[in-house]
Amino acid sequence: MTVVSAPPGAAQAAPSTTEPDVRRHRRRLPFSPWHLLLAPMALLFAVPLIWLVLSSVMSNAEINRFPPALWPSHIDLGGYRYVLGNAMFPRWLANSAIVSLVTVTANLVLGTLGGYAFARMRFAGSRLLMGLMLATMAVPFQLTMIPTFLVMKQLGLIDTLGALIVPSLVTPFSVFLLRQFFLSLPRELEEAAWIDGCSRLRLLWKIVLPLSRPALSTVAVLTFLSTWNDLTWPLIAINHDTQYTLQLGLTTFQGQHHTQWAAVMAGNVITVLPVLLAFLGAQKAFIQSITSTGLKG
Numbered sequence: 001m002t003v004v005s006a007p008p009g010a011a012q013a014a015p016s017t018t019e020p021d022v023r024r025h026r027r028r029l030p031f032s033p034w035h036l037l038l039a040p041m042a043l044l045f046a047v048p049l050i051w052l053v054l055s056s057v058m059s060n061a062e063i064n065r066f067p068p069a070l071w072p073s074h075i076d077l078g079g080y081r082y083v084l085g086n087a088m089f090p091r092w093l094a095n096s097a098i099v100s101l102v103t104v105t106a107n108l109v110l111g112t113l114g115g116y117a118f119a120r121m122r123f124a125g126s127r128l129l130m131g132l133m134l135a136t137m138a139v140p141f142q143l144t145m146i147p148t149f150l151v152m153k154q155l156g157l158i159d160t161l162g163a164l165i166v167p168s169l170v171t172p173f174s175v176f177l178l179r180q181f182f183l184s185l186p187r188e189l190e191e192a193a194w195i196d197g198c199s200r201l202r203l204l205w206k207i208v209l210p211l212s213r214p215a216l217s218t219v220a221v222l223t224f225l226s227t228w229n230d231l232t233w234p235l236i237a238i239n240h241d242t243q244y245t246l247q248l249g250l251t252t253f254q255g256q257h258h259t260q261w262a263a264v265m266a267g268n269v270i271t272v273l274p275v276l277l278a279f280l281g282a283q284k285a286f287i288q289s290i291t292s293t294g295l296k297g
Contacts, residue, residue: 052272056080056265063261079262083253083270088241092249099164099245100227107223108216110170115178116204120190130179133172141232149236163237164245168227174219181215182208217282224278228271246271 055063059076062069083089117123118130148167149158157163185208193203209216231247238244241252250267253260 049272052265052268056262056269058262058265060260060262063265076262079260079264079266080270082260082263083267088244088249089267091242092244092246095161095243096228096246099161100224102165103168103227104220104223106165106169107171107174107219111174111178111219112204112209112212112216114170114175116182116208118175118179119182120187134176137172137176145233145236148233152237158237159239159243161243164230164234167233168223171223174223177219178212178215181212185211221278221282225275228275 054070054072056079057075057077058069058072059078062072062076118126152158152163152166155162155166157166189207189211190203193207198206229247230245231251234245234248235251238248241249244252246267250264250271253263253267
C-alpha cells in the first residue's frame with residue numbers, strides 16, 4: 001500500500017486561508033479605534049468655536065449673566081446688526097482682505113523663487129544664508145517690532161496699509177517649506193526639460209509649480225491665517241481708524257466702562273469664517289504637503 005505524503009508547504013498553507021476571516025471577526029467596529037480618542041479631542045477643541053457662535057446670538061444681558069447661560073433663550077441678532085451697521089466695518093473688512101491677499105501673493109511668488117534657488121542652485125554662501133535665515137525664525141517678534149517700526153517710519157509707511165504689508169512680503173517659513181518640498185521632487189524631470197532647452201524660469205513654471213500645489217496651498221493658508229488674525233503689529237503701526245484691520249477694529253467695541261459683548265462675539269464669528277473656509281478648502285492639499293515634505297537636505 002502506497003502512502004502519498006502531502007507537500008511540505010501544504011500544512012502551513014491551510015491556516016493562511018482563515019487569517020482574513022479571523023481579522024474580519026476581530027475588527028467589529030465600523031471605524032478605526034483611533035476615532036474613539038480623536039472624536040472627544042476634536043469636540044474639546046471645537047467647544048470655544050461653538051461657544052463663540054452661541055454667544056453671538058445672545059443678548060448682552062445673557063452674556064453678562066452669572067452663572068453664564070450655556071444656551072440662548074432666544075435668537076438675538078442685535079450683535080450682528082450692531083457690527084454690520086457700523087459704517088467703518090466694511091472698510092475694516094476691505095483693509096484686512098487687501099493686506100492678506102497681497103501678503104499671500106507675495107509670499108507665494110518670492111517664497112517660490114527663494115526656495116527653488118536654495119533647493120536647486122549652488123552658489124557661494126548658500127548654506128550659510130540658509131542657516132541665517134532659519135535662525136531668524138527663532139527670534140521673537142517682540143525683539144524686532146521696534147526696529148521694524150523705525151524702518152517703516154523712515155519709509156513713511158506708518159499709519160498706512162503698506163506698514164502691514166512690507167514686513168510680511170516674504171517670510172523665512174515660506175522659503176524653507178517650499179525649499180523642502182522642491183528637494184523631494186525628482187531631479188530627472190527637470191534635467192530632461194533642461195536638456196530640451198527649457199530655461200530656468202520656464203522649467204520652474206511648467207514643471208515644478210504644477211507638482212508643488214500642496215506646498216503652495218500650505219504656504220497660502222498659513223500666511224493668510226497669520227496675517228488675517230494679526231493684532232499686535234497693526235496695533236503698533238496703525239493710528240487712524242480708516243486704516244484699521246478687522247482685528248483692530250473689533251477692539252473699538254470694548255470700552256473702559258461698557259463693552260458690547262454681543263457685537264464682539266458677532267464680529268469674531270464674521271472674522272473667523274474666512275479663515276475656516278480657507279482651511280477647509282485647502283485641507284486635503286495641506287495634509288498632502290505635510291506628509292510629503294520631509295527634512296531632506
